[in-house]
Amino acid sequence: MININENYLKLENSYLFSTIAKKIEEYQENNPKTEIIKLGIGDVTLPIVPTVVNAVKTAMDEMGDVDKLMGYGPEQGYDFLRERIAKIDYEKKGINVTLDEIFVSDGSKSDTGNIGDIFSIANTVAITDPIYPVYLDTNIMAGRKIVYMPSTSENNFVPDLPEEKADMIYLCSPNNPTGEVLKKEELKVWVDYALENKSIILFDGAYESFITEDNIPHSIYEIERAKEVAIEFRSFSKTAGFTGLRCAYTVVPKELKAYTKSGKKVSINSLWNRRQTTKFNGVPYIIQKGAEAIYSDKGQKEIKDNISYYLENARIIREGLANAGYTVFGGINAPYIWLKVPDNLGSWEFFDKLLHEKGIVGTPGSGFGPNGEGYFRLTAFASRKNTIEAINRIKS
Amino acid sequence: MININENYLKLENSYLFSTIAKKIEEYQENNPKTEIIKLGIGDVTLPIVPTVVNAVKTAMDEMGDVDKLMGYGPEQGYDFLRERIAKIDYEKKGINVTLDEIFVSDGSKSDTGNIGDIFSIANTVAITDPIYPVYLDTNIMAGRKIVYMPSTSENNFVPDLPEEKADMIYLCSPNNPTGEVLKKEELKVWVDYALENKSIILFDGAYESFITEDNIPHSIYEIERAKEVAIEFRSFSKTAGFTGLRCAYTVVPKELKAYTKSGKKVSINSLWNRRQTTKFNGVPYIIQKGAEAIYSDKGQKEIKDNISYYLENARIIREGLANAGYTVFGGINAPYIWLKVPDNLGSWEFFDKLLHEKGIVGTPGSGFGPNGEGYFRLTAFASRKNTIEAINRIKS
Numbered sequence: 001m002i003n004i005n006e007n008y009l010k011l012e013n014s015y016l017f018s019t020i021a022k023k024i025e026e027y028q029e030n031n032p033k034t035e036i037i038k039l040g041i042g043d044v045t046l047p048i049v050p051t052v053v054n055a056v057k058t059a060m061d062e063m064g065d066v067d068k069l070m071g072y073g074p075e076q077g078y079d080f081l082r083e084r085i086a087k088i089d090y091e092k093k094g095i096n097v098t099l100d101e102i103f104v105s106d107g108s109k110s111d112t113g114n115i116g117d118i119f120s121i122a123n124t125v126a127i128t129d130p131i132y133p134v135y136l137d138t139n140i141m142a143g144r145k146i147v148y149m150p151s152t153s154e155n156n157f158v159p160d161l162p163e164e165k166a167d168m169i170y171l172c173s174p175n176n177p178t179g180e181v182l183k184k185e186e187l188k189v190w191v192d193y194a195l196e197n198k199s200i201i202l203f204d205g206a207y208e209s210f211i212t213e214d215n216i217p218h219s220i221y222e223i224e225r226a227k228e229v230a231i232e233f234r235s236f237s238k239t240a241g242f243t244g245l246r247c248a249y250t251v252v253p254k255e256l257k258a259y260t261k262s263g264k265k266v267s268i269n270s271l272w273n274r275r276q277t278t279k280f281n282g283v284p285y286i287i288q289k290g291a292e293a294i295y296s297d298k299g300q301k302e303i304k305d306n307i308s309y310y311l312e313n314a315r316i317i318r319e320g321l322a323n324a325g326y327t328v329f330g331g332i333n334a335p336y337i338w339l340k341v342p343d344n345l346g347s348w349e350f351f352d353k354l355l356h357e358k359g360i361v362g363t364p365g366s367g368f369g370p371n372g373e374g375y376f377r378l379t380a381f382a383s384r385k386n387t388i389e390a391i392n393r394i395k396s
Numbered sequence: 397m398i399n400i401n402e403n404y405l406k407l408e409n410s411y412l413f414s415t416i417a418k419k420i421e422e423y424q425e426n427n428p429k430t431e432i433i434k435l436g437i438g439d440v441t442l443p444i445v446p447t448v449v450n451a452v453k454t455a456m457d458e459m460g461d462v463d464k465l466m467g468y469g470p471e472q473g474y475d476f477l478r479e480r481i482a483k484i485d486y487e488k489k490g491i492n493v494t495l496d497e498i499f500v501s502d503g504s505k506s507d508t509g510n511i512g513d514i515f516s517i518a519n520t521v522a523i524t525d526p527i528y529p530v531y532l533d534t535n536i537m538a539g540r541k542i543v544y545m546p547s548t549s550e551n552n553f554v555p556d557l558p559e560e561k562a563d564m565i566y567l568c569s570p571n572n573p574t575g576e577v578l579k580k581e582e583l584k585v586w587v588d589y590a591l592e593n594k595s596i597i598l599f600d601g602a603y604e605s606f607i608t609e610d611n612i613p614h615s616i617y618e619i620e621r622a623k624e625v626a627i628e629f630r631s632f633s634k635t636a637g638f639t640g641l642r643c644a645y646t647v648v649p650k651e652l653k654a655y656t657k658s659g660k661k662v663s664i665n666s667l668w669n670r671r672q673t674t675k676f677n678g679v680p681y682i683i684q685k686g687a688e689a690i691y692s693d694k695g696q697k698e699i700k701d702n703i704s705y706y707l708e709n710a711r712i713i714r715e716g717l718a719n720a721g722y723t724v725f726g727g728i729n730a731p732y733i734w735l736k737v738p739d740n741l742g743s744w745e746f747f748d749k750l751l752h753e754k755g756i757v758g759t760p761g762s763g764f765g766p767n768g769e770g771y772f773r774l775t776a777f778a779s780r781k782n783t784i785e786a787i788n789r790i791k792s
Contacts, residue, residue, distance in 0.1 A: 001594040002563045003516035004654045004662050008670060043467035053460035056682070057453045063640065064449035071439035071639040106502055106677070113675030117537065120399035137674045141513065167398045198397040243467040244459065244681045258400045266400050274404060278533045279509030281502070284683060285640045286452070 007143040014133065016367040020351075027355050034359040037390045039317070039378040042176070042336075044241040046309060048290075049302035052240065055293035059286040070285040075277045077104025077249065081288045084295040085249055089234065095221045101253050101269060103276055104283050104291075106246045108206050108235040112170075113138045114279070115202060115231065115250075118271040119168060119258065126166030128159045130177055130365060130372030132204070135170040144168075150371045151178065153329065153340065158186050167199050173217075174207040177368045177377045178338040179314075179330015181216045187223055194229035200258065200268075201230040206248075209239040209307050211333045227253035231268070238335065240294045240303045247283055247291045310335050313387040314380035320391035321378075335380040338365070350376050358393045403539040410529065412763040416747075423751050430755040433786045435713070435774040438572070438732075440637040442705060444686075445698035448636065451689035455682040466681040471673045473500025473645065477684045480691035481645055485630070491617045497649050497665060499672055500679050500687075502642045504602050504631040508566075509534045510675070511598060511627065511646075514667040515564060515654065522562030524555045526573055526761060526768030528600070531566040540564075546767045547574065549725065549736065554582050563595050569613075570603040573764045573773045574734040575710075575726015577612045583619055590625035596654065596664075597626040602644075605635040605703050607729045623649035627664070634731065636690045636699045643679055643687045706731050709783040710776035716787030717774075731776040734761070746772050754789045 020040060028036060062068035076082070082099045090097040105111050113134050125139045129148040139146055147166055149159035157180035162169075171190060173182040182190075194201050203220040211218055220230045232251040236242035252272045257265045293299045318331035327340040341350040347364030354360045354376075365375030380387070416436060424432060458464035472478070478495045486493040501507050509530050521535045525544040535542055543562055545555035553576035558565075567586060569578040578586075590597050599616040607614055616626045628647040632638035648668045653661045689695045714727035723736040737746040743760030750756045750772075761771030776783070 001659075002596045002654045003519055003657060004664075004667060005514050005516055006656055008514060008667050009656070009662075011670065014673075045462075045465070045467075047462045047465045048456075048459040050460060053456055056456045056459075060444075060449055060452045060456070063444040063452075064446060066441070066443045069441070069443045069637075069640070071441075071637075073640060109677045110675060118401050118404060120401055123399055134674060141671070141674070200398045241465075241467075244465070244469060246677060246680045258398045260402055260405070261399060263397075266405075268400075271400060271404050274407065275537070277410075278530060278537070279506060281505045281642060284642045284680065286682075287680060 005141065007141050010140050011137055014137075016363075020361065020363070023352070023355065024361055031359070036355075036359050036361060037382065037386045037393075038361045039382055039387070039390055040361040040363045041381065042379055043243050043381060044238065045381050045383065046241055046306045048241055048245065049299065049306065051293045051296060051299040051302055052290045056286050056290040059289035063286065073282045073285055073288070075280055075282045076100070076273065077102065077283060078285070078288050081292045084292055088295045090219070090221070093218065093222075095219055097221070097251055098254070101251050102249055103252060103272060104247065104249045104288060105276075105280070106248070106283055107237065108204060108233045108248045108250075109134055111233055111248060111250045112202065112204060114275065115272070116142050116144070117275050117279075118268065120261075123167035124164060126162045126169045128171065128175075129370060130368030130375070131170070132172060132176045133368065135202075136369075148369070148371075151175070152371050153327070156180075157329065158182065161189070161193055165197055168202060169194065169199055170202045170204065172204040172206070174210055174334035175330070175336075176207065177336055177363070177365065177372065179332075179334035179336035180338070181211065181213075181333045184215050184217050184222065187217055187220060191220070191223045191226045191229060195225060198259065199229065200256070201226075202233070203230050204233045206233065206235040207238055207334050208234065209303075210311060210335055212311065213333055216333055221251075221253075227255045229256065231256065236291050236294065239307075240291070241306060242291070245287055245290060247287050309384070310380045313382065313384060316387050316391060317378055317380060320395065324395045331380070337378045337380070339376050339378065341365070341374050341376050347373055347376055358390075360390050360393060401537065403537050406536050407533055410533075412759070416757065416759070419748070419751060420757055427755070432751075432755050432757060433778065433782045433789075434757045435778055435783070435786055436757040436759045437777065438775055439639050439777060440634065441777050441779060442637055442702045444637055444641065445695065445702065447689045447692060447695040447698055448686045452682050452686040455685035459682065469678045469681055469684070471676055471678045472496070472669065473498065473679060474681070474684050477688045480688055484691050486615065486617070489614065489618075491615055493617070493647055494650070497647050499646045499648060499668060500684060501644050501646060501672075501676070502679055503633065504600060504629045504644045504646075505530055507629055507644060507646045508598065508600060510671065511668070512538050512540075513671050513675075514664065516657075519563035520560060522558045522565045524566065524568070524571075525766060526764030526771070527566070528568060528572045529764065531598075532765075544765070544767075547571070548767050549723070552576075553725065554578065557585070557589055561593055564598060565590065565595055566598045566600065568600040568602070570606055570730035571726070571732075572603065572730075573732055573759070573761065573768065575728075575730035575732035576734070577607065577609075577729045580611050580613050580618065583613055583616060587616070587619045587622045587625060591621060594655065595625065596652070597622075598629070599626050600629045602629065602631040603634055603730050604630060605699075606707060606731055608707065609729055612729055617647075617649075623651045625652065627652065632687055632690065635703075636687070637702060638687070641683055641686060643683050705780070706776045709778065709780060712783050712787060713774055713776060716791065720791045727776065733774045733776070735772050735774065737761070737770050737772050743769055743772055754786075756786050756789060
């Protein structure tokens with residue numbers, strides 16, 4: 001008799017975004033004239049930059065040419081892209097990452113979700129709360145024990161070390177959903193903890209390109225000895241608007257070790273390579289050519305202009321809300337603004353109020369975990385016009 | 397202390413294709429004038445057809461347009477593609493598959509590899525031998541018990557039912573590597589077995605479009621009640637040369653049930669949907685637009701011309717070898733020719749002989765499992781000129 005993985009039955013149904021969609025629909029039906037402004041979604045809205053569009057189209061022409069067709073590629077990604085990543089994203093910032101430590105993939109969601117494959121289900125997992133739900137759900141699916149680390153305004157969104165020893169620790173900075181960041185000395189605490197406890201840090205740096213302040217690490221490898229204890233996830237989704245093109249990469253250092261039950265050291269790089277070559281067949285050649293184009297001088301300028309546009313939206317929301325008397329977090333090094341819901345309202349109550357009174361959609365903080373209750377997420381990905389209009393409505 | 401998934405240590409190192417590459421390199425160095433013909437690789441060589449090239453490029457232009465940009469798509473695939481699949485691949489052939497039973501993905505390698513996520517590790521897995529190594533390796537990684545079903549010329553490549561009860565059964569028809577197929581009545585034996593034993597069949601139909609003979613099922617759902625027991629994997633890799641573009645789909649019928657340990661029925665469709673929405677973010681929009689274009693009249697004609705080209709290569713190899721006295725299998729409904737190694741040579745001995753005496757590269761059958769020993773795989777994916785030249789060399 002075929003048995004299921006019963007861990008799946010422990011998952012909570014994730015009705016967050018479908019509930020939001022339903023509420024919007026209802027409201028719009030009853031208020032057909034209101035132009036709803038959506039600041040809830042984490043998806044980009046600026047188009048793919050011209051340099052990338054051209055690179056992908058040129059690569060597609062190659063695919064139609066018998067002499068240039070690219071079939072199965074290396075599962076780890078083409079060297080032309082891995083060389084750019086190693087050079088521009090790391091070497092230029094004083095970090096040494098070799099090509100065979102870089103694994104190009106179809107997204108950080110896939111990688112943060114699949115990375116558990118190579119680790120024992122007996123490991124204890126520490127997850128900040130609130131957080132991107134994939135870390136939690138994938139570890140519930142695997143059946144691992146999970147420890148939550150509250151991350152709220154009380155601790156300035158810098159979670160305390162877990163009381164119980166954690167073997168796998170997920171950190172995300174700049175953070176989704178709070179938009180807050182870990183400073184160098186704050187991140188160092190975690191690296192030291194991992195070194196001491198032989199733990200591993202799964203560091204999600206998907207929003208790295210939004211960092212504007214000094215002393216905020218862009219990579220965990222800026223912390224001494226982090227290559228011995230950390231895997232780093234990076235994505236082109238927010239850096240270059242690739243949410244619909246699907247390309248990301250993960251760095252698995254060769255210094256990084258895990259252990260058998262009997263204490264024998266094993267290379268995680270080799271295990272992840274075995275996982276990817278067995279269960280993945282690489283990112284489309286044309287997408288990798290598009291990602292490569294980001295690293296040209298012209299590409300860099302174009303994507304940085306887009307990031308600046310979103311950051312200016314974030315500033316408008318952050319300052320506008322602050323002026324209107326709200327307590328706001330994030331939005332300086334991230335496209336997310338995390339606000340304290342006023343008047344002791346719940347996250348969902350505030351959602352309804354904002355929709356019904358102002359025609360504005362955001363995301364209830366409780367959707368990201370119990371400690372998100374009483375908070376609310378707004379995103380900087382709308383158009384400038386709608387962003388300004390939203391703030392004017394809130395102020396009015 | 398971070399522990400690894402120790403099942404990974406049970407995997408054999410897969411040196412097959414790297415060993416082949418090394419042998420070729422050595423030979424070429426010593427014989428710089430010989431033009432080596434490669435009939436070993438399972439990758440396509442004809443370019444992507446014009447209809448697909450144009451569709452992808454047009455979609456990429458949309459991505460660069462602020463009004464048409466497509467961001468995060470549905471993890472299950474866009475309806476425009478799922479509608480074509482349901483209509484052309486199934487409805488036209490008398491099979492009812494609904495849109496929410498179709499999951500578009502980046503490849504059958506990913507899907508056949510990841511499908512195990514939703515099943516208990518306590519299930520026993522039956523795998524034909526020889527076989528595509530992903531079925532085996534991913535179940536070793538999960539720690540499942542594996543039962544092998546020999547598939548050789550002695551049983552006409554129709555494996556016997558396993559002696560031990562199997563919960564998960566991998567079948568691949570047309571088969572990689574043997575190129576042989578299961579007839580309708582032969583496949584029905586498996587569906588009946590699965591119904592009786594509450595097993596599940598994982599049916600890999602990646603080579604479906606190469607079927608030329610009647611009475612060979614293109615889909616397992618041609619067998620009555622198969623939707624209650626089978627998941628079907630299909631790929632655009634061989635159908636339309638998408639090995640470098642990465643698109644496939646998997647059908648998970650809603651009738652299909654698995655069980656908790658206590659015997660409660662659970663919908664596999666829901667579990668797979670939860671897996672994909674949690675650990676996957678969909679196939680790039682532009683790739684799905686390319687896949688959609690295959691289903692246009694022009695697209696259908698173009699890809700069928702390519703399949704015919706490969707099938708003619710297969711015929712040339714099959715008949716040429718038969719005329720030269722070899723015992724050959726496959727090559728009628730598949731791009732693979734599986735030949736019995738003559739003179740009681742081993743697979744690797746024959747590999748060396750063919751390379752050194754004829755300058756031709758194939759794949760030793762033993763690379764696909766112990767029962768592949770004494771066999772050898774040639775593929776129909778080379779150019780016509782090289783295919784003919786290879787046969788002439790073998791005959792001479």
